[in-house]
Amino acid sequence: GQQLNQSPQSMFIQEGEDVSMNCTSSSIFNTWLWYKQEPGEGPVLLIALYKAGELTSNGRLTAQFGITRKDSFLNISASIPSDVGIYFCAGSTNTGNQFYFGTGTSLTVIP
Amino acid sequence: GEEVAQTPKHLVRGEGQKAKLYCAPIKGHSYVFWYQQVLKNEFKFLISFQNENVFDETGMPKERFSAKCLPNSPCSLEIQATKLEDSAVYFCASSQFLNTEAFFGQGTRLTVV
Numbered sequence: 001g002q003q004l005n006q007s008p009q010s011m012f013i014q015e016g017e018d019v020s021m022n023c024t025s026s027s028i029f030n031t032w033l034w035y036k037q038e039p040g041e042g043p044v045l046l047i048a049l050y051k052a053g054e055l056t057s058n059g060r061l062t063a064q065f066g067i068t069r070k071d072s073f074l075n076i077s078a079s080i081p082s083d084v085g086i087y088f089c090a091g092s093t094n095t096g097n098q099f100y101f102g103t104g105t106s107l108t109v110i111p
Numbered sequence: 112g113e114e115v116a117q118t119p120k121h122l123v124r125g126e127g128q129k130a131k132l133y134c135a136p137i138k139g140h141s142y143v144f145w146y147q148q149v150l151k152n153e154f155k156f157l158i159s160f161q162n163e164n165v166f167d168e169t170g171m172p173k174e175r176f177s178a179k180c181l182p183n184s185p186c187s188l189e190i191q192a193t194k195l196e197d198s199a200v201y202f203c204a205s206s207q208f209l210n211t212e213a214f215f216g217q218g219t220r221l222t223v224v
Contacts (some may be wrong), residue, residue, distance in 0.1 A: 042115075090213075099213055
């Protein structure tokens with residue numbers, strides 16, 4: 001199956017700092033999705049990307065669909081304590097038969 | 112409904128017993144995906160459906176796992192003769208069209224003892 005490499009694996013940052021994380025795939029993707037998961041909950045969709053080069057924002061979150069179609073980036077600006085959680089990227093190829101998931105980035109925000 | 116509804120939230124089964132999990136996708140969504148999440152947070156794909164048709168079942172351990180999405184009924188994932196290693200959280204997601212945003216349910220935590 002497709003391999004999605006997500007980095008960094010974990011981040012410890014001060015409140016107010018900006019955060020960047022990324023995902024790379026071994027294959028070309030048609031769709032990139034970014035999720036946040038908190039303990040005991042299901043993943044919550046943050047941003048969906050559908051075109052190479054697309055840059056989409058959702059509040060303090062901004063994500064980009066890489067121009068090679070093999071990577072995606074998520075940035076969080078001015079982090080706050082409620083940003084704590086695990087962030088996952090997910091992508092699908094043109095067949096759309098499944099979404100492949102990254103291994104997650106665990107974010108800790110220190111007040 | 113407006114959200115993916117999974118039941119039950121928790122399920123405990125003795126080793127060898129059957130487990131059945133349910134998922135009601137968002138109304139109007141044609142695609143359903145099942146994933147297994149274990150302690151390392153890894154999402155393992157199990158199976159996907161396009162309406163009531165199996166779309167991709169390459170992740171299913173076919174000997175003991177089966178799944179259905181029948182019209183006018185919640186989708187189901189059934190595990191016959193559960194094993195300790197089946198303990199995990201099982202998530203269902205749905206999307207309206209091919210390759211579009213997928214929304215997840217709250218999951219079912221299965222514990223096999």
